[in-house]
Amino acid sequence: xxxxxxxxxxxxxxxxxxxxxxxxxxxxxxxxxxxxxxxxxxxxxxxxxxxxxxxxxxxxxxxxxxxxxxxxxxxxxxxxxxxxxxxxxxxxxxxxxxxxxxxxxxxxxxxxxxxxxxxxxxxxxxxxxxxxxxxxxxxxxxxxxxxxxxxxxxxxxxxxxxxxxxxxxxxxx
Amino acid sequence: xxxxxxxxxxxxxxxxxxxxxxxxxxxxxxxxxxxxxxxxxxxxxxxxxxxxxxxxxxxxxxxxxxxxxxxxxxxxxxxxxxxxxxxxxxxxxxxxxxxxxxxxxxxxxxxxxxxxxxxxxxxxxxxxxxxxxxxxxxxxxxxxxxxxxxxxxxxxxxxxxxxxxxxxxxxxxxxxxxxxxxxxxx
Amino acid sequence: xxxxxxxxxxxxxxxxxxxxxxxxxxxxxxxxxxxxxxxxxxxxxxxxxxxxxxxxxxxxxxxxxxxxxxxxxxxxxxxxxxxxxxxxxxxxxxxxxxxxxxxxxxxxxxxxxxxxxxxxxxxxxxxxxxxxxxxxxxxxxxxxxxxxxxxxxxxxxxxxxxxxxxxxxxxxxxxxxxxxxxxxxxxxxxxxxxxxxxxxxxxxxxxxxxxxxxxxxxxxxxxxxxxxxxxxxxxxxxxxxxxxxxxxxxxxxxxxxxxxxxxxxxxxxxxxxxxxxxxxxxxxxxxxxxxxxxxxxxxxxxxxxxxxxxxxxxxxxxxxxxxxxxxxxxxxxxxxxxxxxxxxxxxxxxxxxxxxxxxxxxxxxxxxxxxxxxxxxxxxxxxxxxxxxxxxxxxxxxxxxxxxxxxxxxxxxxxxxxxxxxxxxxxxxxxxxxxxxxxxxxxxxxxxxxxxxxxx
Numbered sequence: 001x002x003x004x005x006x007x008x009x010x011x012x013x014x015x016x017x018x019x020x021x022x023x024x025x026x027x028x029x030x031x032x033x034x035x036x037x038x039x040x041x042x043x044x045x046x047x048x049x050x051x052x053x054x055x056x057x058x059x060x061x062x063x064x065x066x067x068x069x070x071x072x073x074x075x076x077x078x079x080x081x082x083x084x085x086x087x088x089x090x091x092x093x094x095x096x097x098x099x100x101x102x103x104x105x106x107x108x109x110x111x112x113x114x115x116x117x118x119x120x121x122x123x124x125x126x127x128x129x130x131x132x133x134x135x136x137x138x139x140x141x142x143x144x145x146x147x148x149x150x151x152x153x154x155x156x157x158x159x160x161x162x163x164x165x166x167x168x169x170x171x172x173x
Numbered sequence: 174x175x176x177x178x179x180x181x182x183x184x185x186x187x188x189x190x191x192x193x194x195x196x197x198x199x200x201x202x203x204x205x206x207x208x209x210x211x212x213x214x215x216x217x218x219x220x221x222x223x224x225x226x227x228x229x230x231x232x233x234x235x236x237x238x239x240x241x242x243x244x245x246x247x248x249x250x251x252x253x254x255x256x257x258x259x260x261x262x263x264x265x266x267x268x269x270x271x272x273x274x275x276x277x278x279x280x281x282x283x284x285x286x287x288x289x290x291x292x293x294x295x296x297x298x299x300x301x302x303x304x305x306x307x308x309x310x311x312x313x314x315x316x317x318x319x320x321x322x323x324x325x326x327x328x329x330x331x332x333x334x335x336x337x338x339x340x341x342x343x344x345x346x347x348x349x350x351x352x353x354x355x356x357x358x359x
Numbered sequence: 360x361x362x363x364x365x366x367x368x369x370x371x372x373x374x375x376x377x378x379x380x381x382x383x384x385x386x387x388x389x390x391x392x393x394x395x396x397x398x399x400x401x402x403x404x405x406x407x408x409x410x411x412x413x414x415x416x417x418x419x420x421x422x423x424x425x426x427x428x429x430x431x432x433x434x435x436x437x438x439x440x441x442x443x444x445x446x447x448x449x450x451x452x453x454x455x456x457x458x459x460x461x462x463x464x465x466x467x468x469x470x471x472x473x474x475x476x477x478x479x480x481x482x483x484x485x486x487x488x489x490x491x492x493x494x495x496x497x498x499x500x501x502x503x504x505x506x507x508x509x510x511x512x513x514x515x516x517x518x519x520x521x522x523x524x525x526x527x528x529x530x531x532x533x534x535x536x537x538x539x540x541x542x543x544x545x546x547x548x549x550x551x552x553x554x555x556x557x558x559x560x561x562x563x564x565x566x567x568x569x570x571x572x573x574x575x576x577x578x579x580x581x582x583x584x585x586x587x588x589x590x591x592x593x594x595x596x597x598x599x600x601x602x603x604x605x606x607x608x609x610x611x612x613x614x615x616x617x618x619x620x621x622x623x624x625x626x627x628x629x630x631x632x633x634x635x636x637x638x639x640x641x642x643x644x645x646x647x648x649x650x651x652x653x654x655x656x657x658x659x660x661x662x663x664x665x666x667x668x669x670x671x672x673x674x675x676x677x678x679x680x681x682x683x684x685x686x687x688x689x690x691x692x693x694x695x696x697x698x699x700x701x702x703x704x705x706x707x708x709x710x711x712x713x714x715x716x717x718x719x720x721x722x723x724x725x726x727x728x729x730x731x732x733x734x735x736x737x738x739x740x741x742x743x744x745x746x747x748x749x750x751x752x753x754x755x756x757x758x759x760x761x762x763x764x765x766x767x768x769x770x771x772x773x774x775x776x777x778x779x780x781x782x783x784x785x786x787x788x789x790x791x792x793x794x795x796x797x798x799x800x801x802x803x804x805x806x807x808x809x810x811x812x813x814x815x
Contacts, residue, residue, distance in 0.1 A: 027509045027748040053636045057749070057760055057777040066766050069745065083762060085749050085777075089636075089650065092657050096749065112399070117639030119403065120785050128473075137399035138387075143466040143814055144286075145251045146386035152285055152474060159474055160285025204441050208468055208811055209493035209574055211445070212537070216563075219556030234441040249814070252438065252446060252467040254383045259439050281486065286471035305574055 022072040030094040034075045040099045041109040044084065048114055052086035052095060055115035059083050060101075060125040064155040079103040080131055084111070101131055110136040128153035189325065196240075196266060197322040199228040200315075203239030205259065207246025210273040213305040214245045222308040227315065236262040241318070242295070243311075247275035248288045260295045268322075270314050271297045274304050389435075390450035390462040393428050404452075404460040404788050431459060438467045442545045442800045445810030449787075449799065456795045461788040465781075468814040476774040480740030481507050484771065486577045488761075491776060492812040493574060494537055497523075497530040498754040499812075500579035503774075505660065506750040506763040507581040510743050513715055518706035519583035524661045525596070525699045526569075526578065527752075528692045532603060533562040534755040535685045535692075538807050539610060542682065545804040546623055551613060558606055561599050568595070582716050583709030593700050600693045600700075607690055615686070621679065628790040628802040630676035638789075639782045642757025643688070644806060647673035647680040654753035666698045681805040688755075714741050740769035756780050756807055778812035 021035045021043065035043045061081045063069065071077055078100035086095050101108050110133035111118040122133040123142040130151035133139060141148065150157055206214055217224045224230055233239040236259045248256055260269070271291050274280035277300045279289035291297060298321065301314035393401060437448035446467035452460040475487050488503045489496040501523055508515060515523075536559045543551020563573040568589050570578040578585050614620045630640075632648040645652055653670040655663040671687045673680030709716045717736050718729035743765045751760040757779025766772040783806055790802045 027746065028750070030749075054641070055639050056751070056758065057762065057775070059762055059775040059777075061764055061773045061775070066772060067745070069747075069764075083747075083775075085760070085762070087758075089652050089657070094749070115639065116403070116637050117782055117785055120781060124781075137397055137403065140387040141466075142388065143469040145466070146384075146388055148250075152471060158285075159283075159471075159478055161283045162279070162289050164283065205439060207446055208470075209490055212493060212574060215540075216556060216560065219560070220553050221557065221560045232441075247468065247470055249467060249469045251385070251469065255438055255467070258383060282470050282472075282475060284471040284475055286469050286474075307573060 022074050024072055026094075026096055028094065030096055032096040032098060034072060034098050034100075037099055037101065037108055040082075040097070041111070041114070043097060044086070044111055045114055047086055047095060047097075050088075051090050052088045052093075054087040054089060055084065055111065055118050056087045056094070057083075057085040058111060058118045058121040058125065060129040060131045060153075062129055062153065062155050076100060080106060080129065082108050082125065082131060106130055107132045107134055109134055112136055127151070130154065193323055193325060197319040200241045200268070200318070200322075201231050201233045201239050202229055202241045202243050203236050203259070203263065204232045204234055205242050205244055205256070207244070207248065207252070208275070210245035210276070210305045213308055214243060214272065214311065217308040217311050222312065224312070224315070227319070229315070236260075237264060239263055240266065241268045241270065243270045243272050244276040244291045244295075244297075245272040247273075247280065247282060248291050248294070249286050250288065253288050253294055256291065257294050268298045268318055269295050270299045270301060270311075270318060272301045272311060272314070273306055274302055277302060280304060385464055388464050388466075390433055390452060390460065390464075392433070393452075393460075401460075404462050405792060430454065436799070438464075442803065444541065444803055444808055447784075447803065447808060447810055447813075449803075451791075451796070451799065453796065456797075458791045458794055458796065458799060461791045461799075463784050463787055465784070465810070465813050468810045470811075470815060472815045473774055473776065476771050478770065480769045481581055481743060481771065482736060482740045484774075485580050486575075488774075488776070489575050489577055490811060491778065491815055492754060492756065492759065492780070492809050494809050495530045495534040495755050496575050497526045497579055498752060498759055499776075500577065501527060502750055502752045502754075502759050502761045503763075504579050504581045505752065506748055506761045507743060509748050509750060510746050510763065510765050511581065511715065511741075512744075513582060513710050513712055515583055515710055516707040517704045519708050519710070520661050521699055521703050522584050522588060522708060523579055524663070524666075525588075525696060525703070526566075526584075527661070528695045528699070529562050529565065529596075529599070531755050532689050532692045532696075533559045535689045536562075536603075538685055538755070538804075539689075542801075542804045543614065545800050546620065548614065548620075551610070554606065554610065554613070558603050561602060565592075565595050565599060568592075580709075582712065583707070585709075587708045596696060596700055600696055604690065604693045607686060610686060615683070623798075623801055624679040624682060624805075625677060626675075627678045627794060627798045628805060630786060630790060632676075634789060635676070635786065638785050640757070640786050642754070642779050642783065643681050643684045644757065644783050644786065646671065646684055648676035649674055654751060654758060658751075660752060665702075666695050668692075668695050678801050678805045681807075685755075685807075742767060742769050743771075751777075754779055756809065756812075757783060759812075776812065776815055778815065780806075780808040780810075781813045784808055784813060 021033050021039065024032045026032045033043065061083060062079065063081060064079055069077065080101040080103065082099045082101055084097045099108060108131060110122055112135060119136065120142065122136055123139060125131050126133060126139050127141040127143050128151055144152065216222060218230055242260060242263065271277045275282060275287065276291045279287050283289065288294065299314045299318045301310055303310045390404065431452050431454050433450060433452050435448065435450050438446040448464040448467065450462045450464060451458050472487055472491060476484060479487055484503055485500045488499045491499050536555045540552045540555025543555065566576060567573050570576040570585065630648050632650050635645050635648050649672060651670050651672045656670050668691045671684045671691065673684055713732055717733050722729040723733055745765055745767045747764045749760055749762045751758050759779055760777035762775040763771055764773040787802065787806060791799050794802065
């Protein structure tokens, strides 16, 4: 079965998952879906079939040190979240999908086969946060130099501020 | 023959003035626009501010044909070796203007990604502050550089420059010891 | 959470004898030889977009890259290059003059702005965000302010909204004029460079009069704008509109009818609507393929639903269409600005909410409360309730979006910026495939990337 048919079948099977996943309403009126990592790709495929033609943004968030986000029932909070924003030109609507990604197993499926435009965005999330995207054609750093160690946008990575001494000031800022 | 080889006496005095006039009246900048300051540098080259009255409107794309490198914009860690590479390809005499606060000291971005001052990589002759410096500020910096070329101050400074000494004991000790150094500035 | 101690192993310490060529190479981020590249990535670099779902079955020999590997050349263009619009590094595999594969290598202007945003308060946030897309700073500030206001739930007064629209459209004009200037320079028309910069100076002079700065204005802030428009602004803006409107016809004479311009721009860098949507491309690049998507018309923000303007759409998706779209968008922006001048309401230019807006400077001497509010706002800042939001505006380059997560404190917890140029750059291998090296210059120019928002 070729990739196209596989996507169709995944979409058909995913309609069950879409109804079951907890949702909230975002501030702009968009539906925000919370899905698990196993249902992630099929949910996005189903949404694509429903008419969300454009993948606007794929980003990661590190919630280490956050006092408490309000997640709906049935969603266990993990350290990382992958947030996907989709746009439907035909329906003039947006939707959001949030996937919880644990720290010890920091991997999630790649959306490259569904939306080729997610390639650079996923590379950026990998580079700056260390989230691996399984199935990405070329998961390498994109913004930092190749030999950089560490993932700068993580909360346990310092800003890297150089102390600045001002003349006649008592000490470094 | 380079100016540095001439012994300064009354015979060569006139010749030095002539060479210095030639050098400051046709400084050709290399294109090294990085970020927002590059836009103001382009505006300086435009009709309203007109850098062409100093003979400088030809921004040479090849560093081998350029005299002046105006580092316009923030220098990231990835760009730093490229900056040094381009500077090394320029031929003597060459000058560097550090345009904007990001190039001079790192500016408002005191973080992991930006080199805190381009003088950690290349020797800078004139610093132009501003975020971005307006074209008038950049022209003031250029005229300062011309003045330094005219009086020969630059050459005298480089000849007289002492060997870099290890930093003397200062009463202020930083708590972290990590400044970014990429090669040693000459 | 540790304080700002940088892990010293992450600093690139370089002994002075290491050759610079080793330092400037970026390993697997560069264009590798065909035998070292996985097939799906090979397809992407060759410009195949819609064939990609069959990636794993793609046979490298089936890609119709005409030349065998030892007869082609991989060259490097940039990052310091006159026509890469900033520090974009392009690696090209060439067969003579024809481009077979392309890979953009970015990150040369990475400033850590998303990390810096977590260290600055919401009041200071606009100064950071405005330097991302430095050709249209108002758009960045507008998107940030709208995101913060939606989380705060504060309502912006009517006059502030119309002032924001005025500055936004003037910014669109100045960005497109800058694009016309640099595009002309890339093609070889230095006259266009002078014309574009000359017109742009008029708009920058108005910005300086209103906000104090020519670029990176820090004018649109959460709650409204920083200062009211100066006296006599209607006359200034009318002069700008009349002059620029008339001069667009000069550009037509200079470029649009010219045969050399047609040869260089028509039929070059074509894109279909399907490919554009698959890549997530927005803005003039998407509209050139025939898709009439403009956020100001389809999902209006500010008061764009109350002004009349046309959405310019192309047909062939080539360079010439994108040039025509941007030229006509200048004219449409002039039209919008004229309507805004006529309809500008009186009133406050900032929300009068004392928790968000600093008091007027004169009152600080008179009232203790005003002094305390001022102090709190500029040292600690205002707190934003816990939540997350995605806000998008139509920047001159496409959809600029900000995903803001707040943890209830005075600083953003996470600010992710969806830069339109970052996503549009993914179309570059597709647009360059099969073209000449000189076409690469015009293609990059019409994609109009601003590396500040690509790298952030």
